[in-house]
Amino acid sequence: MANVPPIPKRISSIKFGLLSPKEIRKMSSTPIITADTYDDDGFPIDMGLMDTRLGVIDPGLRCKTCSGRAGECPGHFGHIELVAPVVHVGFNKVIRKLLRATCRKCSRILLEPAQKQHYLDQLIGIEEIGHMPDDMINEAYKEASKVKVCPYCNEEQLDIKFEKPTEYLENGEKLTPTEIRDRFENIPDEDIKVVGMDPKNARPEWMILTVLPVPPVTVRPSITLESGQRSEDDLTHKLVDIIRINQRFQENREAGAPQLIIEDLWELLQYHVTTFFDNSVSGIPPARHRSGRPLKTLSQRLKGKEGRFRGSLSGKRVNFSARTVISPDPNLSINEVGVPMPIARILTMPCVVTPRNIEQLKIYVRNGEDVHPGANYVLRQDGRRIKVTNVNKDDLAEKLEFGWTVERQLKDGDIVLFNRQPSLHKMSIMAHSVKVLPNKTFRLNPAVCPPYNADFDGDEMNMHALQTEESRAEAKILMQVQENILSPRFGGPIIGGIHDHISGLFLLTRFENHILANDAYDMLRKSDIKELPSPAGYDPDGKPYWTGKQIFSQILPKNLNTQFSAQVCSHCDTCKKEECPNDAYVVIRDGELIKGTIDEAAIGAFKGKVQDRIIKEIGPEAGARFIDNMTMLAVRAIMRTGLSFGIADEDIPKEARIQINEVLGKAEDAVQNLIKSYQNKELEPLPGRTLDETIEMSIMQKLGKARDETGNIADSHMGLENPAVIMARSGARGSILNLTQMAACVGQQAVRGERIRRGYGGRTLPHFQKGDLGSDAHGFVKASYKSGLNPTEYFFHAIGGREGLVDTAVRTSQSGYLQRRLVNALQDLEVQYDLTVRDTRGVLVQFKYGEDGINPTKSDFSKPDTIHRIVRSVASREVA
Amino acid sequence: MTKFSLLDHESVPKHEIMPEGELKSVLSKYSIEKEQLPKIKVQDPVSKEIGAVVGDVVKITRKSQTAGEAEYYRLVIE
Numbered sequence: 001m002a003n004v005p006p007i008p009k010r011i012s013s014i015k016f017g018l019l020s021p022k023e024i025r026k027m028s029s030t031p032i033i034t035a036d037t038y039d040d041d042g043f044p045i046d047m048g049l050m051d052t053r054l055g056v057i058d059p060g061l062r063c064k065t066c067s068g069r070a071g072e073c074p075g076h077f078g079h080i081e082l083v084a085p086v087v088h089v090g091f092n093k094v095i096r097k098l099l100r101a102t103c104r105k106c107s108r109i110l111l112e113p114a115q116k117q118h119y120l121d122q123l124i125g126i127e128e129i130g131h132m133p134d135d136m137i138n139e140a141y142k143e144a145s146k147v148k149v150c151p152y153c154n155e156e157q158l159d160i161k162f163e164k165p166t167e168y169l170e171n172g173e174k175l176t177p178t179e180i181r182d183r184f185e186n187i188p189d190e191d192i193k194v195v196g197m198d199p200k201n202a203r204p205e206w207m208i209l210t211v212l213p214v215p216p217v218t219v220r221p222s223i224t225l226e227s228g229q230r231s232e233d234d235l236t237h238k239l240v241d242i243i244r245i246n247q248r249f250q251e252n253r254e255a256g257a258p259q260l261i262i263e264d265l266w267e268l269l270q271y272h273v274t275t276f277f278d279n280s281v282s283g284i285p286p287a288r289h290r291s292g293r294p295l296k297t298l299s300q301r302l303k304g305k306e307g308r309f310r311g312s313l314s315g316k317r318v319n320f321s322a323r324t325v326i327s328p329d330p331n332l333s334i335n336e337v338g339v340p341m342p343i344a345r346i347l348t349m350p351c352v353v354t355p356r357n358i359e360q361l362k363i364y365v366r367n368g369e370d371v372h373p374g375a376n377y378v379l380r381q382d383g384r385r386i387k388v389t390n391v392n393k394d395d396l397a398e399k400l401e402f403g404w405t406v407e408r409q410l411k412d413g414d415i416v417l418f419n420r421q422p423s424l425h426k427m428s429i430m431a432h433s434v435k436v437l438p439n440k441t442f443r444l445n446p447a448v449c450p451p452y453n454a455d456f457d458g459d460e461m462n463m464h465a466l467q468t469e470e471s472r473a474e475a476k477i478l479m480q481v482q483e484n485i486l487s488p489r490f491g492g493p494i495i496g497g498i499h500d501h502i503s504g505l506f507l508l509t510r511f512e513n514h515i516l517a518n519d520a521y522d523m524l525r526k527s528d529i530k531e532l533p534s535p536a537g538y539d540p541d542g543k544p545y546w547t548g549k550q551i552f553s554q555i556l557p558k559n560l561n562t563q564f565s566a567q568v569c570s571h572c573d574t575c576k577k578e579e580c581p582n583d584a585y586v587v588i589r590d591g592e593l594i595k596g597t598i599d600e601a602a603i604g605a606f607k608g609k610v611q612d613r614i615i616k617e618i619g620p621e622a623g624a625r626f627i628d629n630m631t632m633l634a635v636r637a638i639m640r641t642g643l644s645f646g647i648a649d650e651d652i653p654k655e656a657r658i659q660i661n662e663v664l665g666k667a668e669d670a671v672q673n674l675i676k677s678y679q680n681k682e683l684e685p686l687p688g689r690t691l692d693e694t695i696e697m698s699i700m701q702k703l704g705k706a707r708d709e710t711g712n713i714a715d716s717h718m719g720l721e722n723p724a725v726i727m728a729r730s731g732a733r734g735s736i737l738n739l740t741q742m743a744a745c746v747g748q749q750a751v752r753g754e755r756i757r758r759g760y761g762g763r764t765l766p767h768f769q770k771g772d773l774g775s776d777a778h779g780f781v782k783a784s785y786k787s788g789l790n791p792t793e794y795f796f797h798a799i800g801g802r803e804g805l806v807d808t809a810v811r812t813s814q815s816g817y818l819q820r821r822l823v824n825a826l827q828d829l830e831v832q833y834d835l836t837v838r839d840t841r842g843v844l845v846q847f848k849y850g851e852d853g854i855n856p857t858k859s860d861f862s863k864p865d866t867i868h869r870i871v872r873s874v875a876s877r878e879v880a
Numbered sequence: 881m882t883k884f885s886l887l888d889h890e891s892v893p894k895h896e897i898m899p900e901g902e903l904k905s906v907l908s909k910y911s912i913e914k915e916q917l918p919k920i921k922v923q924d925p926v927s928k929e930i931g932a933v934v935g936d937v938v939k940i941t942r943k944s945q946t947a948g949e950a951e952y953y954r955l956v957i958e
């Protein structure tokens with residue numbers, strides 16, 4: 001870090017205020033007096049809404065204010081002098097509060113001098129400590145509006161009612177904007193401060209408009225339609241309305257029109273100004289276009305999802321991208337993505353014509369846009385872009401010169417970015433190489449589902465075609481899938497086998513499996529293995545056979561050595577390691593699976609120790625090849641035996657059912673005994689608990705234990721040949737708890753970790769006794785999903801289930817917000833070459849990344865195991 | 881009442897005011913100005929405890945699971 005960048009300037013404060021009529025006139029380049037826009041020659045009319053003093057949008061014209069051309073001129077405001085004042089809709093709340101808090105005669109704030117001073121002092125104190133004064137101000141408003149007689153002029157205060165959208169009634173009589181403005185003008189500066197307004201920057205009378213600023217034409221450009229007709233922006237339309245009414249109003253007033261007509265026109269002016277600011281205020285019909293479409297006025301431009309903030313500033317759209325539904329293809333490499341032909345023919349890669357590629361590029365151009373891989377555009381050296389059509393393709397191919405650029409269609413091997421929202425970590429955007437395929441979905445290897453958190457129930461993903469050589473190189477080196485198998489989150493692989501991959505290899509490698517040559521070759525067909533090792537033995541009929549372990553070993557790198565406990569390990573008190581009776585200790589020696597069963601702990605995403613070791617010891621390329629081969633082998637292995645799962649797999653023998661009912665009955669009795677001793681006040685409270693808490697906890701514990709016991713009974717009647725057990729034990733899908741609930745007993749339904757208690761007074765449902773503490777009155781479900789729930793059980797189950805749904809909904813929104821804030825706070829931090837972490841100003845955040853300077857991706861599941869491993873491999877034996 | 885030292889609590893790492901010479905070598909090691917160090921307030925209980933004044937640099941020695949001991953430096957500010 002030789003030269004540290006200087007600490008950049010910081011914004012120390014931002015001030016908000018209201019525009020005064022004086023300021024509006026001062027910043028205006030011209031008054032606007034006519035509603036016409038262009039004259040017959042299509043030239044902007046002077047003092048019209050398109051006056052060139054407001055800026056220019058037509059190329060060729062020059063701005064009369066800054067003499068800039070279109071593009072150079074930022075645009076300038078104009079103004080409209082309103083014939084009569086109107087209320088600004090955006091300030092209704094403040095206007096209402098202020099009318100209620102000030103005297104109708106002398107305009108002073110309705111507070112005793114002492115009270116006023118108290119608030120003023122408080123305000124200074126709040127400002128000093130940098131807090132928000134909102135609470136205090138609201139209190140001042142509230143106190144002032146309670147006063148019924150003015151303490152200064154003894155005027156009795158009348159009730160002020162607000163009527164949507166911009167009407168104020170005092171004792172039922174309408175207050176005109178002029179009256180309101182007069183009252184506000186008379187409020188002394190000091191009284192203004194009490195309600196939190198700064199009289200220098202925001203006098204309250206400025207909330208009643210007498211002058212309307214006219215936004216520059218650059219804000220509301222007109223568009224020329226294909227027919228040559230001009231189409232004006234919605235804002236311009238609205239301003240035309242305002243000027244028209246303003247003019248009519250003036251003419252009528254000067255002609256001495258009756259009061260009724262004047263009032264109508266005033267109201268109309270108010271309506272147009274209101275909808276100019278916000279066309280979605282409740283209480284008035286939105287202003288509409290001739291076609292019936294509501295106009296998009298100022299606040300519609302800013303508000304909501306498509307508004308300026310959420311739509312234009314926080315969200316952006318890009319070219320060279322594609323989006324479609326995803327579907328699985330285990331025959332693709334994890335580094336590949338299947339791209340539908342229609343997409344491949346639209347997205348392009350720019351290729352500069354050189355002596356080395358001109359012949360190839362000529363072929364693409366000659367193919368045109370219809371024959372894949374063709375070319376869609378040719379860029380000449382002078383920057384002209386020519387579309388390749390069936391008419392000009394041969395011509396263009398002949399004319400091709402060095403230095404031109406051909407935008408050829410996407411083809412196999414191109415590097416593209418692939419993304420699935422929400423992009424929560426760096427593995428949500430990875431680089432894949434293109435494989436153009438028929439049909440209309442993106443195809444990806446199911447092993448890359450975990451990092452994207454994708455499934456195939458209709459998920460869509462985005463693809464971006466990279467447009468520069470540098471970006472393609474960077475993507476290939478840093479972002480390719482194989483470079484991201486190991487997650488920096490926990491130092492293990494995030495890509496690996498899922499579902500059938502795990503069950504498949506589990507079935508293949510479990511115990512001694514006799515596999516004949518045909519099957520063996522079939523399973524390895526798709527991998528690059530072409531020869532089998534010497535057979536494990538010969539069948540009685542003399543045919544050679546191989547074991548599943550041997551087959552799996554074929555896809556392991558030859559120099560791989562590792563050992564670990566499998567997922568099926570039952571965690572015996574003393575592990576017998578190689579001698580494990582369940583074949584649950586995996587030993588791989590020189591790329592040969594000697595012992596153990598392959599399951600989630602070996603090849604699973606998040607857990608797979610085999611990928612982990614291959615990548616860390618051999619490299620990402622070998623890791624990717626292993627995952628490719630492993631997924632293809634697993635799919636064929638599971639097809640050899642098949643694995644299906646149905647309701648009949650939950651059948652348990654009659655005696656098991658009897659045992660389960662016995663256990664549940666006993667638990668029920670135990671609960672009843674507990675309740676009895678509670679009612680007889682014999683129950684001893686647990687330390688630190690009340691008696692009520694104690695009984696609840698004891699009951700929950702008893703019932704929980706009973707459920708587990710029923711699960712064990714069911715489990716003992718379902719051996720490792722049961723497909724549900726295979727999936728649960730190997731970690732492929734589901735858990736033993738799922739099995740218990742299906743076969744034996746669903747168990748206690750809970751809300752916030754407690755038994756269900758809500759419902760009617762003293763009971764959960766009307767047919768229970770008041771105060772019944774029994775298990776079935778509080779949501780214990782005795783039945784299994786297979787046997788079916790009775791109506792009360794079903795109802796309690798729905799209660800418990802809903803909590804889960806609400807929880808997930810709340811959690812995702814909360815954790816999303818937390819993530820956003822963390823990312824915003826940390827996005828500019830960078831680990832420097834000296835391993836310090838610094839922000840953009842060069843201010844240090846950490847002196848050594850993570851205190852130890854370790855790259856978590858290279859750590860062993862976040863544990864410091866590297867040294868032990870090195871020692872082990874040098875000593876070539878286990879060292880304590 | 882007995883006065884306890886904050887630093888005696890097991891989860892409060894060692895804080896000490898850095899001598900001028902050591903500070904210089906740290907600043908040159910990272911080639912930074914004093915202002916680019918992380919900050920700590922004088923009102924911070926631990927600043928008060930060790931009697932640091934504005935402009936001092938506090939050296940914090942933390943226990944780390946993976947690194948054994950890790951050093952951190954903070955500039956005392958108002």
Ligand SMILES: [Mg+2]
Nearest residue numbers: 455457458459
């Ligand atoms: Mg989905």
Ligand SMILES: [Zn+2]
Nearest residue numbers: 055063066073
């Ligand atoms: Zn201009």
Ligand SMILES: [Zn+2]
Nearest residue numbers: 103106150153
């Ligand atoms: Zn008064």
Ligand SMILES: [Zn+2]
Nearest residue numbers: 569570575580
């Ligand atoms: Zn074991």
